[in-house]
Amino acid sequence: MLKALHKTGLVFFPAFDWAIDPTHPEREERLLYTQDQVTEEGIFDIPGIIEYKPMLATAEDIRRAQFCVPDEAAITTESHLISAGGAKVIADAVMNKEVKNGFALIRPPGHHSMRVSHGGRGFCHINIEAIMVEYIRSRYGVKRIAIVDTDCHHGDGTDNIFWHDPDVLFISLHQDGRTMFPGTGFPGELGGPNAKGSNLNIPLPPGTSTEGYLYVINHCVLPVLNEFKPDLVINSAGQDNHYTDPLTNMNFCAQGYAELTTLLKPDIAVLEGGYAIEGALPYVNLGIILAMAGIDYTGVVEPDYNPEKLKQSVSITDKIKKTTAQINKYWSQRFQMREDAGKPGEIQIRHKEIFYDTDNIFERQKERVRICKDCGGCFEIDSQATPGFHILGVHIPINACPACIEKGYEFFDKAVENKYHHVFLMDRPKGNYHIK
Amino acid sequence: MIIGLDVGGTHTYAVLLSNQGVEKSVKVTTNHADLFSTVLSGFTQLLESIDPSQIERAVISTTLTTNAIIQQTMEPVGMIVSAGPGIDPEFFRTGEHYYAVSGSINHRGREKASVNEMQIQDIAKKMVDAGIEYVGVVSKFCVRNPSHEILIKRMLNKYFKKIFLGHHVSGNLNFPRRIATTHLNAAVFSLHKSFFEAVKKSLTEKGLTVPIQILKADGGTMSLEASMHFPGQTVLSGPAASIMGAIPYAPEGQDAIVLDIGGTTTDIAFLVDKAPLLEPVGIQRGSYKSLIRSLRTDSKGIGGDSTLRVKDGNLTIGPDRQGPAMAFGGPLPTPTDAMVVLNVMDTGDREKATAGIETIARQLGLSIEEAAEKIFKTCCTIILKKTFEMIDQINSQPVYTVHDFLEGYKLSPQKILVLGGPAPFFAQKIEDLYQIDTLAVPNSPVANAVGAALARTTCEVSLYADTEQGIVTAHEEDFAEPISKTFSEDDLMETAYTLLKEKAINSGADPENLEEVEVVEFQKFNIIRNFSPRGKIFRTKMQLKPGLIKGYETVLH
Ligand SMILES: [Zn+2]
Ligand SMILES: [Zn+2]
Numbered sequence: 001m002l003k004a005l006h007k008t009g010l011v012f013f014p015a016f017d018w019a020i021d022p023t024h025p026e027r028e029e030r031l032l033y034t035q036d037q038v039t040e041e042g043i044f045d046i047p048g049i050i051e052y053k054p055m056l057a058t059a060e061d062i063r064r065a066q067f068c069v070p071d072e073a074a075i076t077t078e079s080h081l082i083s084a085g086g087a088k089v090i091a092d093a094v095m096n097k098e099v100k101n102g103f104a105l106i107r108p109p110g111h112h113s114m115r116v117s118h119g120g121r122g123f124c125h126i127n128i129e130a131i132m133v134e135y136i137r138s139r140y141g142v143k144r145i146a147i148v149d150t151d152c153h154h155g156d157g158t159d160n161i162f163w164h165d166p167d168v169l170f171i172s173l174h175q176d177g178r179t180m181f182p183g184t185g186f187p188g189e190l191g192g193p194n195a196k197g198s199n200l201n202i203p204l205p206p207g208t209s210t211e212g213y214l215y216v217i218n219h220c221v222l223p224v225l226n227e228f229k230p231d232l233v234i235n236s237a238g239q240d241n242h243y244t245d246p247l248t249n250m251n252f253c254a255q256g257y258a259e260l261t262t263l264l265k266p267d268i269a270v271l272e273g274g275y276a277i278e279g280a281l282p283y284v285n286l287g288i289i290l291a292m293a294g295i296d297y298t299g300v301v302e303p304d305y306n307p308e309k310l311k312q313s314v315s316i317t318d319k320i321k322k323t324t325a326q327i328n329k330y331w332s333q334r335f336q337m338r339e340d341a342g343k344p345g346e347i348q349i350r351h352k353e354i355f356y357d358t359d360n361i362f363e364r365q366k367e368r369v370r371i372c373k374d375c376g377g378c379f380e381i382d383s384q385a386t387p388g389f390h391i392l393g394v395h396i397p398i399n400a401c402p403a404c405i406e407k408g409y410e411f412f413d414k415a416v417e418n419k420y421h422h423v424f425l426m427d428r429p430k431g432n433y434h435i436k
Numbered sequence: 437m438i439i440g441l442d443v444g445g446t447h448t449y450a451v452l453l454s455n456q457g458v459e460k461s462v463k464v465t466t467n468h469a470d471l472f473s474t475v476l477s478g479f480t481q482l483l484e485s486i487d488p489s490q491i492e493r494a495v496i497s498t499t500l501t502t503n504a505i506i507q508q509t510m511e512p513v514g515m516i517v518s519a520g521p522g523i524d525p526e527f528f529r530t531g532e533h534y535y536a537v538s539g540s541i542n543h544r545g546r547e548k549a550s551v552n553e554m555q556i557q558d559i560a561k562k563m564v565d566a567g568i569e570y571v572g573v574v575s576k577f578c579v580r581n582p583s584h585e586i587l588i589k590r591m592l593n594k595y596f597k598k599i600f601l602g603h604h605v606s607g608n609l610n611f612p613r614r615i616a617t618t619h620l621n622a623a624v625f626s627l628h629k630s631f632f633e634a635v636k637k638s639l640t641e642k643g644l645t646v647p648i649q650i651l652k653a654d655g656g657t658m659s660l661e662a663s664m665h666f667p668g669q670t671v672l673s674g675p676a677a678s679i680m681g682a683i684p685y686a687p688e689g690q691d692a693i694v695l696d697i698g699g700t701t702t703d704i705a706f707l708v709d710k711a712p713l714l715e716p717v718g719i720q721r722g723s724y725k726s727l728i729r730s731l732r733t734d735s736k737g738i739g740g741d742s743t744l745r746v747k748d749g750n751l752t753i754g755p756d757r758q759g760p761a762m763a764f765g766g767p768l769p770t771p772t773d774a775m776v777v778l779n780v781m782d783t784g785d786r787e788k789a790t791a792g793i794e795t796i797a798r799q800l801g802l803s804i805e806e807a808a809e810k811i812f813k814t815c816c817t818i819i820l821k822k823t824f825e826m827i828d829q830i831n832s833q834p835v836y837t838v839h840d841f842l843e844g845y846k847l848s849p850q851k852i853l854v855l856g857g858p859a860p861f862f863a864q865k866i867e868d869l870y871q872i873d874t875l876a877v878p879n880s881p882v883a884n885a886v887g888a889a890l891a892r893t894t895c896e897v898s899l900y901a902d903t904e905q906g907i908v909t910a911h912e913e914d915f916a917e918p919i920s921k922t923f924s925e926d927d928l929m930e931t932a933y934t935l936l937k938e939k940a941i942n943s944g945a946d947p948e949n950l951e952e953v954e955v956v957e958f959q960k961f962n963i964i965r966n967f968s969p970r971g972k973i974f975r976t977k978m979q980l981k982p983g984l985i986k987g988y989e990t991v992l993h
Contacts, residue, residue, distance in 0.1 A: 001723075002527035002612075017837040022962055023969060029961035034972075035836070036543040040577060041522050042612035045725050053834045054841070078838045246966070282543055283521060290523070301521050303540065303548035 004048025005294025009093040009102035011086040012038075013054045017077040018108070020358065025247065025275040026123040030107055037282035038289065049293055052093055054106065056087030061088065062126055062411045063433040064134035065161060067393035067424045069385065072126075075117060080125050083108055087132040087270050094267050095140045101292050103237070103242045104128075105268040105285060111155040111236050111272050112182060115163075116365070116393055118385040120358030122153065122181060129236055129270050130161040133168065136232065137398055138431060143167055145232035148221060148264060149174070149214075149241055149324040150240020151272040154185030159199055164192035164369055165397060166338075169200075169228045171214065171221055175241075175248055176203040180197050181357065185266065190334075190368055193341030193348055194377040197334025200224065200327055204247035209312040210256030212320045215240065217263050220324045224331050235266035239274025239284045244302075247275050251310040254280070258287030258297040266292075279304070342371040345403070362386045368411075374376045374401035378408035380415075389421040398428035405429060410434075437486075439494040440889025441478050442651075442677045443471060446699060449885040450478035452486065455987060460486070461882045471500055472631060476638050488643040493559035497651035497673040499889045500631055501624045505671065505724070506925060510623035514563040514571040514596075516556070517615055518584055520548060522576065528612045530619040533568055535559045537588075543908075544902070545580030546787050549961045556591050564595050570625055572618035574602030576611045579902065582911045583900065600623060603911040604665065606718065606727035607898020607977065617726040620668040624767045632660055649893070649944055653719055653730035655680045655712050655982035656894025659944030668728055672719060674884070675703045675712070675733045679712050680851040681887030682877050683984055686710045691849040693823055695866075696884075697742040697856040700757040704823050705733040706830070706847060711952075713847075729896060731982070732830070736822045740772040740858045744811060746799035753815055762792035769793055774811035777804060816866050851875065855883050890988050893945035896956070896979040897935045901928055904971030910935055925960065932978040935955065940980055952981040 014031035021027070038044070044051050059072040061084065068075050083106040090102035110129060112122030119125065122193050129147060147162070149172040151154035162168040170191075176184045184201075191199035202216055225233065239245075241252035261269070269288060274281050283302050290297035330337075342348055352365040362385070369379035376397035384390040392415045396408035405427075412425040417436060425434040437459065441450040443466055452460040459575040462481040467474045475496065504510050514533040518541025537556065540549040563571065571592055575584040582603035589599045600622045602614045636648055649657040649672040678696040686692045686707045696703040706713040718727040721735075737755025745752045753771060761772035763784030769792030775781040776789035791802060797807035827847050835841045852874040854863045860876040867874035877883050901908040903923050909916045913935055919927070933953065939980060940950055957977040963970045 002523065012834060013841075015838055016959060016961075017839050023964050023967050025967075027962065028965070029963075029973070032961055035544050036577075036609060040543070040579075040609040040611050042610050042725075045610070045612065047723075051834050053832050056841075078842060082838060108791050186576070278544065286522065296524060299519070299522055299524050303521060303542060306752055354781070 002046055002295070004046055006100040006292065007048045007050065007098070008289070008293040009050050009052055009090055009099035010289065011090050011102070011104045011106060012053050013051045013082055013086045013106045015079045015082065015093060015107050018077065020120075020123060026108055028189065030275070030277050031105060031281065033278050033282045034105065034285045035409050037286050041286060043286070043289060046293070046295070049289075050093070050099055053081050054087045054089055056081045057084035057088060057131060061131050061135055061435070062134070063095050063139060063426065064428065065127060065130040065252045066113065067381070067391065067426070068421060069116060069118045069383070069389050069391050075119050075125050079108055082106070083110070084126055084128040084131045085130045087253065088135050090268055091132050095136060101267050103271075103289060103292055105271045107271065109238070109272045111149060111151060111158045111238070112153070113157040114160040114354065115395070116381055116383045116391070118359070118361050118363055118388050119356050120300050121157070121354070121356040122274070123358055127161060129158055129234060132268070132270065133234065136228070142231045143399075144228065144230045145169070145234065146171070147224055147234045147236060148266070149236035149272070151236055152240035152245065152250055153180060153273060154182055154201065155236055155272075156182050156184050156193035159185070159189070159201070163199060163395045164195050164379060166195040166198050167376070167399065169198050169224070170228060171200045171202065171224065173202045173204060173216055175250055176205055180248065187323060187330065190330055190337065192370070192377070193371055194338065194375075195231070196341055197331055200331065201325060202327055204250070204323070205314050205316050207251060207312055208320065209251035209310045210253055212312050212316060213252055213256055213260060214263070215320055216324055217260055220327050222263065223328070232268070233264065233266045235261070235264055235269040236272045237269040238272035239281060242274065242276050242280035242284060244276040244279040245274065253305055253310065253311065254283035254287040254300050254302055255297070257284045258291040258300060261288050275314070321403060324416060342387035344371055344373050346371045361388055363388070370404055372401060372404050373403050375399050378404040378411065379409040390419070392420050392423045394423070394425045396425070396427050396429060400429050437490050437492065438889050439479075439482060439491055440885040440887070440890045441475065441494070441496050442674065442884040443498040444674060444884065444955065445499070448474050449476050449882045450482040451882050451885040451889055453886065453889050453988065454947065457762065458879060458882065458886065461885065463881070468499070468503060471498060472634055475635055479639060479642070480646070483642060483644065491644055491646055494639070494644065494646055495634070495649040495651055495657055495888045495891060497677045497884070498670065499674055501628065501667060502669045502674065504624050504627055505620070510570065510620075511570065511626055513619065513622040514568040515615065515619055516559060516573045516588060517815055518551070518570065519573040519611070520576050528615045530615060533563055533566060539575060540583050541577040541584060543577055543579045544905070545577060547583070550586050551584050552928055553591065556588055559826050560592055560595050569597045570600070570622040571596050572600045572602070572622040574611070574615045574618050578603040579607055579609055579898070579911055589835060592947045598622075605912075607896070607912045608717060608727055610717060610727060613725050613727045616724070617668060617718070617728055620671070620726065621666055624667045628670070629664060630811045632663065636660060647944055649678055651888045651891055652682050652894070653728050654714060654894055655731050655891055656980070657891050657944065658893065662700070662943045666810060668726070671728060672721070673729060675705065676702065676731050677884035677887040678855050679705045679707070679731055679733065679887065680891045680982070680984065681883030681885075682855055683707065683712070683887070685711050685853055685875055687851050690851065691847050692851040692853055693849045695818070695819060695823070695842060695852060695854045697854060697858055697862055698739045699760070699857070700737070700739045701735045702738055702819050703733050703735050704819075704826060705731055706849065708847070712981055713830070714982070722846060734822070734826055736819060738815065738818050741766070741770045744771070744796050746796060749800070751796070751814055753811070753818060761789065763789035769796055771811055771815045774808040775858065777808040777859050778812060780864070781858070812865060813869065816862065816869055820866065820870060853877055855880050857881060890984040892949045892980075892983055892985045893943050895936065895939045895943055896947065896977060897932055897939060898977045899928060899932045899935070900974070901974040902971065913939060921971065928974045928976055929955070932976055936978050936980065945980070946985065949985050950980065952983055954979050954981050
């Protein structure tokens with residue numbers, strides 16, 4: 001009889017009544033055909049596969065991960081809150097050991113949403129993975145978490161949120177930023193001074209096929225995970241690497257996604273992008289679900305699948321090998337790089353410009369971080385959006401040392417109120433969020 | 437006047453109802469080895485001294501198909517399934533004569549791989565050689581495009597007595613369940629057919645010539661003729677009969693719990709504003725999952741005759757039954773004995789009951805009276821615990837739209853209706869323990885026969901319109917029509933209502949009972965190619981709700 005080898009939890013929230021606009025790729029029927037396929041396959045009847053109802057994420061949940069400007073209500077809809085809440089439900093099921101692993105098939109996605117969010121970027125308003133990760137850390141005290149973002153776009157929001165965090169390893173595989181939104185995610189982007197090497201960005205050339213993806217997983221991601229020894233592995237399971245995706249130029253397939261999932265063994269997978277809603281999503285999602293549940297997925301093949309046509313060129317293979325070698329070198333030098341990044345107590349400044357393609361907002365940031373060898377270091381972000389608000393967000397990391405806690409409050413106290421619309425303080429050790 | 441007959445696990449009840457109420461009722465011991473003579477004897481006794489020409493309607497509910505499944509006396513039938521991409525169809529094997537074949541249809545109903553006629557011919561020969569007479573044919577996504585099933589049927593027709601097709605079973609998606617359901621229909625067909633033909637013949641001989649209606653698992657009825665195509669729908673109509681029997685006593689505009697407490701088991705169900713709650717997909721009992729529309733019921737292995745035991749100082753009740761209560765000559769003490777001891781029940785041999793409860797009392801270190809009280813209370817607690825678990829489960833069902841998430845209906849029953857032999861005794865205790873208004877359904881022993889008698893015809897249609905492909909379909913009804921780009925939501929609803937009415941009349945519905953129409957599901961989606969709209973997909977499910985026929989609402993009060 002058909003039975004899941006691993007107990008697998010699913011949250012399926014297609015949000016059939018929510019869209020960015022009627023012809024936008026992120027629209028009502030994005031998961032319609034996936035729902036048809038998984039329903040017709042009888043997925044929810046398989047013993048060992050458990051479907052959970054999502055819940056609403058709260059402002060408190062978001063405030064562990066992001067500064068929403070001017071506030072949470074202004075930039076989210078119920079769909080965003082249910083999507084983030086769905087990720088939380090899966091996290092609970094996995095952490096409480098009701099299931100071995102879980103997959104949240106939810107929309108809208110979140111991985112382009114950064115620490116400060118003024119609105120929609122790349123179809124994302126709030127970062128559902130980051131909200132889930134911070135929830136897991138607060139609720140269950142998990143220390144080391146690895147997020148592997150396999151969406152075809154650089155997971156720049158998640159990258160940004162964990163930029164200074166040495167306890168969260170963020171690895172993003174994506175189509176080369178020179179050819180794609182958001183245009184970032186190059187190998188040299190390795191994380192802040194206190195966390196160098198805990199962000200790994202692996203750009204892949206257009207035309208990368210299953211062979212290339214699995215090469216990176218086997219020769220870089222798995223060895224790195226092996227050394228990092230995370231307590232939890234999360235997969236930002238974007239499905240826009242598919243050979244039929246209208247927004248990207250890659251040659252990945254459903255079997256490849258299922259095999260990637262089998263190799264990566266994520267505790268939690270969260271759906272991100274993927275806009276080939278008819279020809280790819282139904283098969284890719286089915287493949288991932290079966291792989292997570294430990295059920296044979298060899299029958300999950302797109303009707304028009306032709307491996308010959310999708311083969312990658314030798315030059316692509318060479319490029320991928322070179323990038324992989326480069327990333328592995330960075331990874332091996334990470335502690336030295338952190339050592340060289342600056343002196344403890346010193347404040348380092350970074351300037352950043354961010355464009356919100358969904359909401360047409362332009363944001364300028366000035367970030368000041370305290371160099372620290374004992375924790376991720378506190379930081380403040382001065383953020384001015386046009387059109388929009390001027391705010392200051394201060395973050396004290398969850399495992400902050402006493403010096404960084406003190407400095408964080410100093411940032412907050414010194415902020416001149418009449419200069420900003422709002423000043424926020426995210427005190428993660430105490431679980432407080434202050435606004436002035 | 438109308439007749440309701442319900443074949444129960446122990447007894448078969450038949451009632452004659454007029455618009456004055458229950459005119460007559462009879463009780464026959466169920467003989468599972470010979471259900472035919474049980475049914476016939478029920479009718480014979482009921483019709484004694486009644487003029488058969490006064491009867492306008494007769495509804496039968498039997499355990500025939502349920503027994504065939506439980507006792508695995510279903511006939512070996514052939515199954516041909518075509519799966520296309522996805523889970524290996526070998527997992528859904530129904531028996532020896534099961535063949536997975538090539539051919540594939542995708543989720544939009546487009547053919548992706550054709551049927552291999554040579555392969556089908558080859559399989560047909562093998563099945564004929566094996567002596568197979570009935571065959572089921574199921575293809576994945578046949579609900580969207582049944583052409584492969586129809587083609588295969590055409591190729592098989594000349595070899596077999598009857599061929600059952602997956603797309604006729606249900607408009608719902610679920611390939612494994614569709615395979616199981618199609619198989620069930622094929623496998624119980626000849627049993628069902630010979631049984632009901634014999635019943636009909638005998639009744640005609642008695643002068644009863646009204647169309648016979650059969651009760652379905654969803655608490656609705658269908659004509660005998662309609663039942664020949666879907667004999668599987670009669671499975672578990674027993675619990676459905678009793679739930680329908682509780683409806684006259686259910687509160688209007690409120691939720692209610694129905695508990696049918698029998699000798700061995702208790703069936704639990706729910707009514708929302710006098711309408712029973714249905715299973716979301718189809719009947720599911722243990723590992724058996726189907727697409728058969730059914731009332732949402734669950735059975736708990738606890739009843740008046742459940743065996744009492746003490747294990748490690750703890751009292752256990754059921755799930756087995758070793759015979760009647762000791763008060764009625766049984767071998768072991770039961771909750772019924774506790775009720776006799778407590779004087780809540782004044783029949784049976786009180787001495788024997790006391791002796792039985794005494795053995796339990798000794799092991800628990802309690803007085804006989806205390807032990808009996810504990811047993812009775814534990815019994816109620818177990819039943820109610822399961823009930824509340826079901827409510828939690830129903831209320832935590834996943835939803836797929838923001839609207840449903842925010843507006844999700846929460847079941848919160850304010851009344852309990854109890855049926856079954858010991859109903860009156862349990863009702864009082866449950867009310868005392870849980871402070872919920874609890875009522876023992878009057879005429880409780882015959883309530884299920886009354887439920888069968890008063891049940892109205894139900895049916896459901898599922899429509900799917902795709903303006904890009906220019907077609908509206910209800911494949912379950914063998915309906916497909918071309919549509920234009922301007923096909924609207926209103927057009928869809930109108931088509932659905934026409935089909936629903938037609939289906940209901942064909943299933944034997946009284947034209948006066950076609951008003952309880954409900955849109956169960958509606959969805960509308962754009963089809964976008966290269967960022968521009970190409971058409972719309974509409975989906976709807978419309979049903980005639982289960983409920984009682986008109987004209988008898990007040991009869992039972
Ligand atoms: Zn993407
Ligand atoms: Zn520090």
